[in-house]
Amino acid sequence: MSTAKADSMINTGAVTGPVALTADAAAAHRPIPPVIITGGLWQQWQRVNRDASIPLGLRKLDEAGNFDDLRLAAGDQLDAEYHGPVYMDSDVYKMLESVGFELGNGDDPTLRSFVADAVALIDRAQQDDGYLNSYYQVVAPGQRYAKLENSHELYTAGHLIQAAVALARAGDDQLLPVARRLADHLVQVFLTERKPRLDGHPEAETALVELFRLTGTAAYLDLARRLVEDRGRGLVGHSPVGSAYFQDALPVREMPILTGHAVRAMYLEAGIVDVALETGDRSLLECSIARWEDAVATKTAITGGHGARQLKEAFGEGYELPSDQAYNETCAAVASIHWSWRLLLATGEARFADLIERTLYNVFAASVSLDGLEFFKGNPLQRRHDHEQVIGDPRYRGGWFWSACCPPNVTRLMASLGHYVATVDAETVYLQQYADSELAADLAGGALGLTIRTDLPWQGDVMITIGRAPEAECGIGLRLPPWSERTELAVNGDPVLVEPDAQGYLRLRRRWQAGDTIRLGLDLTPRMITPHPKIDAVRGSVAFERGPLVYCFEQADQEAGVDVERLRSAAEPVITTRPVDDHPGIGRTVLLDVTAAEFDEPPSGLPYFATRPELADRPVTATAIPYFQWSNRDRLPMRVWLPIR
Incomplete structure (x- = not known):
């Protein structure tokens, strides 16, 4: 598909999740409209996120100085100095993205008021040419893009763009003009003027593709493609940690395995797959799949965690998977799910949903306390008696951090969980994760509505009831988890023998009627x-x-x-x-x-x-x-x- 698409009117469409593919995307599966989580463990997680974690995060933005930094950038006279790392603004944007997804789950006047106040401040802080980064506006105003290896300027911009997209898909487009001005500025500097540098922390790539999907502005996709294709050509700049840390040692089509900082690597992979989906670049997709396969085989903890080394928050060598010294950063779990979700859409293969499940239920779910008020940065597999709690020790949770990248990453993924339940192709709805939920999807022959009732992970039965069905035949694909050795399947009470297909699904195709039921009995034998x-x-x-x-x-x-x-x-x-x-x-x-x-x-x-x-x-x-x-x-x-x- 050509990237030279003309601008079109903004189209939020029916899909409101983190990924909303264009009609021309080279995808085997597509996301579906919002899935409503109605009960069970997932609803419990989302309730705690809504009632505890998100309110905590919004308070911490004030207490930690994030908003004061933006006020300083806006020119306000404060009895305060800049506080925090160079990417301090990104926590504001991830919390706004969390709020966007939460508003998609249900309206909340308090959250909408927060959005209005935050966007007004961000709008005031943005410079006339679209540039926006409080650190470089307040602390180092003469060094824009001068230290991209560590400045996180495009990384931070990417999170603002993702927040604007999430809010727009929830019906609030206040932040979108700010995001578009910033994206247009990036296009001017890095595409039109061709500034020969790259940000040391990928993130803008996937965000720019999503802004293209929302607005139709081809330049955003073109810039994302340029950032992907120029990776590995020495454009990040010199750093003592080495080019592999930044995924800048080899071009992405030549890079055989994941190296360096785990979160950066997997954010880059999400952007690579996004670009491949929207351009039809099969070789770009295949090189990402190859790295995913190696990462699963040699660099994945039993909990789904990635990034074995606390030093540099990096991937280790193959099979370097320690227990007590494992890092497995929470942000890496989020990045892994983002990457696997895009690969699932591109290929339709259930193995990507298998890893999402392992990651979600284990390393990701452990990253936040049951009350939603404390977070792990790292997620070890062992803690000893004499492990002393020190600042930054990944073996202990904290309420917030100086580098607070992980808590708002938790809140944005928790708020968007419903979007990872199911996918669709022209004639089939595929259940990728089993959660108490309700969904509806448009197929070629008409709408199919499903109600899913399950008590997973505590009990193994999944009951699916058809609420409405097309007049024509259509399919329902059930991902068969690799851990279920003895699986039972019945339609309207009658046992059915179905072998999983090559993609990993039990496919049922017939002319469904409202009230039909499917029972999937999953084996929970330890x-x-x-x-x-x-x-x-x-x-x-x-x-x-x-x-x-x-x-x-x-x-x-x-x-x-x-x-x-x-x-x-x-x-x-x-x-x-x-x-x-x-x-x-x-x-x-x-x-x-x-x-x-x-x-x-x-x-x-x-x-x-x-x-x-x-x-x-x-x-x-x-x-x-x-x-x-x-x-x-x-x-x-x-x-x-x-x-x-």
Whole structure:
């Protein structure tokens, strides 16, 4: 498809989520209009996000100085100096994007008032030529785009653009003129004048494509394509951390694996896939898929986390997947979901939804406390007794951070969860995630409406009821999760035998009637998981899963006197499920009781032995909780992996 599209009138269309493809996009699947989350765990997450996390974030923007920075940029006389990192404005924009998605879930006068006040301030801070960045307007006004390797100027602009798009799709276009002036400024500087530099932190690419989708302005897509194609040509600039950190060592079509800063890498990949979708560039898509495959195979934690190293918040080498030192940044979980979602739309392959599920239910869900008021920056797989809490330690949650990129990333994804439930092609609706919800989609033969009722991840039944149906035949595709070994399927109570297709779906095609039902019975039998033998850090250990949930052993759940750091799993453990309606400090959960042993402390002294010491084992029952529920009680030890006895 040519990128030389003429401007068209702004079209919010029926799709209001993070990605709304153009009619010409080279996509196998498309997003659908908003899915209404009606109950279950997802509704609980969204309620906490709406009632606790978003209000917290809006307060913190005042307390942390974000708004004062913009007031200084607007010329207001304040008894204050600039506060925070160079990308301070981006937290404001991510919170505005969160509010946009939340307004799409339901109107809220308080949130609309916040938007009006925030946009008025941002509009005043914007310079006449469209430039907008409070740090470089207040602290370093003569250094626009002079230090792009670390300035985050295009990164911050990208978040403003995404906020404007989310708000416009929720019916509030107040921020859109600001975003368009800023985007037009970027087009002038980086496309027309061809400034030979790139921002060290990708993000503008995916945002510009989405603004193109909203407005039809071809220059935004053209600039996004230029930013993608010029990556890896040394245009970020010199930095002691090296070009690979910025994904600037090789052109994107030649880059075989993900390297460097994990969030930057996956934001770039989201932009790469966006450009490929809207230009029909198949080779660009295929190189991103190849990197995704390598990342899944060699750089993904069992929880779906990415970015093993706290140093540089970076990917490690292949199979470098530590447990206690794992970083797995929360922002990387969000970026991973964004990337996988776009690959799912491009290909229609369920494996991308499989990774979204693993990431969502585990590393992402764990990143925010159950009350919605504290956040992890990093998400380790183990915390020891002597892990000291220090500033920036990823093993402990905090209410906000000096570099507060993660909390507003949590709120914007939580508010937009409904948009990840289903996709559609011309004749089929595909259920990608199973949540209590209602949806409707237009197919070639007419509208299909579905009501989904499920108690996942606690119970395995998914009941789908057809509310309205086209007169012609149409399809319903059910993603078959790889963890469900014995799956049951019935239509109107009658068992149906269907094999998953090459894309990973159970497809049912017929002439549906209102009131028809589909029952999908997913197998939640607990599983013992062994790691790839190349993962040195956890070789000889096992972990436990049930359905989409990874489990962990937290000190608070063990028998009196049992030390979680000295637990060893039986080689063939007996695993018992224990549903609990109100577990202390947790609420509803399903516990796993695992036959294990606690070993004695070895002799003191050098911790290496010429002869393996004979350590007495005391049989115990080790209790595990879902990983996403950990660290909501005392800050005690936790581990996902247990060595085998």
